[in-house]
Amino acid sequence: MRFTLIMTLFLVGFRTGANAQIVSIGDDSINTDSVRRAFDDGPYFGLYKDNYFIVGVPVGEKITRQNSNIKFQISIAQRLTRSSLPFGTYLYLFYSQKCFWNIFEDSMPMTDLNFNPGIGLTKPLFVKGRFVGKVSLIAEHESNGRDGAASRSWNRISLAGSIMIDPHILVHSKVWLPIIDGSENKDILNYCGIYQIGTSVTSTNGRMGLAVNLVKRKGWKLNYNTTVEFNYRIFPRDNQYLFVQYYNGYGEGLLAYKEFHSMLRVGLVIKPKLFSDY
DSSP states (O other): OHHHHHHHHHHHHHHHGGGSSSOOTTOTTOBHHHHHHHHHHSOSEEEOBOEEEEEEEESSSOOOTTTOEEEEEEEEEEEOOSSOBGGGBEEEEEEEEEEEEOTTSTTOOEEEEEEEEEEEEEEEEEETTEEEEEEEEEEEEEEOSOOGGGOOEEEEEEEEEEEEEETTEEEEEEEEEEEOOOTTOTTTHHHHOSEEEEEEEEOTTSSEEEEEEEEEOSSSSOOEEEEEEEEEESSTTOSOEEEEEEEEESOSSSTTTTSOEEEEEEEEEEOOSSOOBO
16 A cells, blocks of 8 residues: 555656746746746646655675665655745645665565655745745654654754756755654764755756765764765656665664665656755
């Protein structure tokens, strides 16, 4: 049942991904009026973060059936307001789900499912009449749906911003006020972090992209969970990309958030039309 729901949402993402966002990067019509009309008149349902399906192995250690797996993410957004609220904001529901699937082991168990619903206000940003990004204030929850010693759960009030330096360079950041209610993960900030920063670059024709995301773990040391991603559009008019992701750090999944992982995975990704959220 749970797997059927996940795959249904993934297929919906494939069908809606090319039309889910407001305008395309590099479009000369990215100005105040056109973006506001697009927000008001555009589809209520769309993609939020990257939707991907990737398989991979550890880096720097012996490859076994136990430490190689599939990782996939489903991420969607639902706009709740037809037109802007005060201060030019829009109310959204967000939902992301990340899964780690050990297909190489007997019975192919899904070892960790992370659920991340949220609700928040998003405000488009304009400079001299042109759309340059957005800022969001989000109340979000993340947990793994388990009980007992395997339970992991926390809440965040997050402030996130994404700014387009030019049509092909994006910088983003996110900081959160944590509310940790899970008794089994009181030290989660030491591993899953206190803020994140990153950047992404796309080629002029939109076929290739490179992204780096850094999550700062708690403390004064320069200790970051690092994600590096490369994507290549398979066909010029399709929203499906070959995808390579390298993860280095802690907190990749909630169940084993205290374990260090260095993983290289490849597969497919469906990306939001304008830019991805992190």
